Amino acid sequence: MEFSDDIGLGARLKALRQERGFTLDALATGSGVSRAMISRIERGEASPTAALLGKLCASLGVSLSGFFAGDRAAASPLSRRADQTEWRDPDSGYVRRNVSPRLPDSVLEVVDVTFPPGERVRFDNPWVSRPTEQIVWVLDGELEMTVGDTVHRLGTGDSLHMRLDRPVAYHNPGDRPVRYAVVLAASTP
Secondary structure, eight states, X not given: OBOOSHHHXXXXXXXXXXXXXXXXXXXXXXXXXXXXXXXXXXXXXXXXXXXHHHHHHHHHTOOHHXXXXXXXXXXXXXXXXXXXXXXXXXXXXXXXXXXXXXOTTOOEEEEXXXXXXXXXXXXXXXXXXXXXXXEEEEEESOEEEEETTEEEEEOTTOEEEEESSSOEEEEOOSSSOEEEEEEEEEOOO
């Protein structure tokens, strides 16, 4: 499954907004994203960046992984590659693929990311609705992560643990793509 078209992504955003009882105005107020932009995304007329989508997800109380997980009604402990949701950020070109099986009550999410050279993505506010911990494990390449005010430079095989309770920025300082895994887990308060 792929969110390669803006219509599928927009339909998912609209469904989540309506499930949670948000009007366009309420989501705009809570996220800081204009009502017009949200409407354009829902109609498939605009592609949200990762940072903008992060703001919308934070207001909806869902992680980015949860957003892309789609319908959990078809729960299974097995996640086949062909069924894993993939999405490309139109701003940075990074590609994220949810590899986690779709289980309704799981506290774990695993994401595979390929990040182009020289690109940056910044999430100014945590996009999770419950206390969440994250491990970023670099599988190949270099990744510079800024968590709050602290900069970490990671190479192949390095991993970094953090709570998602402050701004986080990702930067590929290298001249080739970096591939890394993100493991998210609900944490105890």
